[in-house]
Amino acid sequence: MLKFILFTLFLMPLSYFSCWWLVHFGLFILMFLFYFNFTSSYYFCNMSYFIGCDVISYLLILLSFFICGLMIMASESIYRYDYYSNLFIFFIILLFLVLFMSFSSNSLILFYLFFESSLIPTLFLIFGWGYQPERLQAGMYFLFYTLFSSLPMLVCILYFYNLYGSLNFSLLFNFDYYYFIFYLCMIFSFLVKMPMFFVHVWLPKAHVEAPVSGSMILAGVLLKLGGYGLFRVFCMLISSGMSYNYVWVGISLLGGLFISFVCMRQSDLKSLIAYSSVIHMGLVLGGIMTLNCWGLFGALVMMIAHGLCSSGLFCLANIVYERLGTRSLFIIKGLINFMPTMSLWWFLLSSYNMAAPPSLNLMGEIMLFNSVVSWSSINTFVFLIMSFFSAAYTLYMYSYSQHGMIYSGVISFGVGYMREYLLLFLHWFPLNLIIFMSGMMFI
Template sequence: MLSFLCFLLFLIPLCMSCSWWLVCSLLFLISFVYLFSFPYFFCWSGLSYFFGCDVISYGLVLLSLWICVLMVLASESILRSNYFPGFFLFVVVFLVTMLYCTFSSASLLSFYIFFESSLIPTLFLILGWGYQPERVQAGIYLLFYTLLASLPLLVGILFIYSSLGSLCLFLLSGGVAGGLFYVCMVLAFLVSMPMFLVHLWLPSAHVEAPVSGSMILAGVLLKLGGYGLLRVFPILSKFGFGFGIVWVVLSLVGGLLVSLFCMRQTDLKSLIAYSSVAHMGMVIGGVMTMSYWGVCSSFALMIAHGLCSSGLFCLSNISYERFGSRSLLVNSGLMNLMPSMTMWWFMLSACNMAAPPSLNLLGEIGLLSSLVSWSWCLMLVLIFLSFFSAAYTLYMYSYSQHGSVFSGLYSCSLGYVREFLLLFLHWFPLNLIILSVDFAVFWV
């Protein structure tokens, strides 16, 4: 545990010397080293007073390392324009260090501290390298939604310590009950995911963030909420079953409404951001059933969504860098201008609507079965949710790739090798992990 943490900290001097490709290569190296340190025994390992790792921590730390490598690879325009590349690398390395500590925390209090600390570099990314002046408002939305919802969580953690005398995650079990305590513990994670009705900060943050900010927001930071729910539910098991129906109905009906809202979006990044809300609604529903299949499938869909939505944000940025607009009205007929990119648009769009052999398919099938077995009344909502999920993805793909080319556009750049590598590194693990799905179903 400490060796990986020291490796990340020792990258900071290289960041300050602006060794862009060296930092990128070393982050690739630590990702592969961490990949082969998989804990084959499904319990806590590497334990110390503050840190420990089990299979769910391992999967999300690996996702964080991988997405941060791809962030650096996608943000080459910052190096090319010499827009504070050294400070950008420092922010990315600091962010991945905070995420590593968050997912590896063995104590609820240290988890809370690192959970909040990961917002600071994300805010720097949005404010420092965002596009429009409205990024200040988006940053304030992000900060206040998450911080205000996190204050009750801190109170709940202190109440747990006074009641049980311990904050170690692997020692906590059901022993604290109460409606107000339950809401305090769950609210911060529902805002972070985000759940419908508290999701307004996410589209504005995505639209104003640079591609790196959108990738880390969709890829990892939304998963902090799901990870937190999975960690605190052993404490809330006595009270969780009664409240579960509220969150399941709210998240699934909200996901359906957001899917309908996606059908009338004209901004590419806004459409992908709202689709994230719809997908995370299914994840919330699966976790709140508190069933074996629901929890395992939620974990699988979190990993899959992190890779898929990050890849879609990369594709929208590739178009934005050439045409200077994210509007679907301007980015139409891209098949005529960038035919080789159309294949990647199709492959990642297919993954987004859970086509085989992507990991999204495994996650959504498991979630559908767990939710229907929990209550067959949800079947109607799930039918429309799955249908509109495919509908808005096909709308995005067909409108951007087909049709007539906008008359004001001309691009002679079909795509760089760096961009094809970037998209391949999103798509390949997303479709390869389905060959080894035991990580998703044997850890509970």
Template sequence: MMMKFILYLMFMMPLSFLNKFSLIQFYLFFGSYIFMILGKLNYQWNNLSYYMGYDLLSFGMILLSFWICSMMYLSSWMIYNKNLYSKLFIFLILILMLFLFLTFSVKDLLMFYLFFECSLIPVLFLIMGWGLQLDRIQASMYLLFYTIFASLPLLLMIFYIYLNFYTLSFIIFSEKLFFMTSIYLYIFMILAFLVKMPMFFVHLWLPKAHVEAPVSGSMILAGVMLKLGGYGLLRLLILLINLGNKYNFLLESINLVGGLMISLICLFQIDLKSLVAYSSVSHMSLLMCGMFTMLNWGVGGSFLLMISHGLCSSGLFCLVNIMYERLGSRSILINKGLINFMPSMSLWWFLLCSSNMSAPPSLNLLGEIMLINSVISWSWLSMYLIMFLLFFSASYSLYLYSFTQHGKLMMNLYSITQGYIREFLLLILHWIPLNLLILNNEMFILWK
């Protein structure tokens, strides 16, 4: 089955040179539905071949990739209308989707590393080619060098694992316990994933990349690329179980304090895109806290939050872009009084901001409950930091909503439309799975 989908994506590529924008978007949506129908959810590895296969974690991430990539076309209609190298743009997204599919479907660590690095290249071209300002070159370099410098130690560790354990298969990792003894091996193993997530201290590339990226680049960065780090950590945690019990308290402390500081930084932002980007770092900090407890609820909650954050953050970036197209600015000082200007869009601001602060019935709520439970059961002292982290997380979501919707409306408008059907469809397709997937929560809770 995996090979069918690879061929499906490859045969779509010639359509990009015919500039069939809507057709490829339809095929990607269709691909996500077919994958849902054909996928078996029995909590085991399915459709196994020598290098490929998927379990529940891979299934969720592949589905998220299909969903976000298809919505990247919906959000980037301006590129098609103005013909800003739209053929190349379509081709890059298809290449990116292919690399993401391969990354999540291989079960060999070396192949995973190869496609993990390859997925960086299309994102780099998206930022450099369709970025908005002159700083896009600097943002691209930040993204490239942070990722490459952190990834080289992981490659060395892959060779070390093969020389010592004679296997690189994820399936065998989950069936046997391989014990590593050195803290250097531990750091080298997880550094690439911590930068990708990103963890506080190695997060500086993310706000830069988001601010300079086009809306499609921001969507795929927030929706899927950050989750590559979480996916890699979830796959390799079993190798690090004895070292994790010794040293994870350091990472827990950094993430708890870092998440709190980033939440405070969000309250001082005046750039809407920058605020949403920093909120991603704050959510990822809580996710890593739960994951590094190595408890069942922490691991399940981190998987759940990866899916929910991918949908919520991507939707917020779409909203920011919708406002940017009309007002020509991302400043929170200019994007005011939007409830008078676009009352119907104000509803979607409220729905996505409330989901971002984990209000019911969003999937974020269940994910954060599971993560908080696991972190507090790991150490009750972390309760105080978690309490402030959640309070400020809700504060910046309210700040984002209230400052954009209320106040005096600026009159330097580029457009007076209430919103296109395409834009409402885009937001609906983010919000519905984000809030209805909670009805199928056993899919996330039972994954180990």
């Protein structure tokens, strides 16, 4: 594992020699090498001194490699106009390094350290390359929501270490006391990061103001840090979880239902996609909180699927924004006339966002449905209504943007660049490919 960290560190100096595409190529080579490091074990293997890799970390690190490579491809306009492109690429490599360390740390305190460190490069991406002046407010929301929730977690980690003398993931065991405060403080930081309904306000703001690369990494990987953290800490909170988890399952499912209604009245394209992320991560949260096999594996599949699909939709929104200078659904009507070839990609990624077959999203939703319904049959109705409204707001987004009377200010006929088609293909293709390898999820 150390060799991948060293490779990434040696990519950093290249960012100061205007080697934009070389760094991009380096990340994909590194991803290719890491792919052959495959593990299907639920125990840590590929161990170095303080880092290791099991099947959950492996899949999420692979996703991080992929999304960081695609971020560089999507942000080509920064390179073209030389808008501090060297600094931009440096922050992407730094963010990737922090994510790699977060997902591969085998100690709770190290995971906490890198989990919080991911805040800094993301904040610089939002502040430095965001669009509107409101990005300062969005960045502050992001910063203070995350920091407010994480301090109690640090205190709990130190308390646990003081009691038992170890924070290694392999040595964590069921903390067999029903301390609600300990339980709440340990998981609250992850609930904010996912984000759970009630503490989701920072996410739409951060997404709308972030550049395309910021939105991609936020939707693709950073939200998954919360789910990954829950995977890791629940091995010591099983007793408490059996008593209190019904609260979070209820909030996540009902919250998903309410946010579906919010999605139906969004006029900003990026805001709509951001709110749909809250719904998907609510499903993931509900699956993890049931603490059964279907739920845990379904949450993992859903995190991978959502990371690729949501990132692709943000790329599409950015392609429209670069040409028309707006993301308002009232102005960007009739895109099928303006960019007919891009309409196919809108259709494919929108249909996958509402879990149409044969997508990985569908597999994740079926597994989560099994989990949540077996936990309590009342959830059946909520889940079904959520699935219906998921289709409703996705169709609303697709039909409003693609059909209708084209705005008279848009007079040119535009086609996409080859780079953009490749970028969208690389988001869409793995969603089809991985479902054929889905047996790996059931080993």
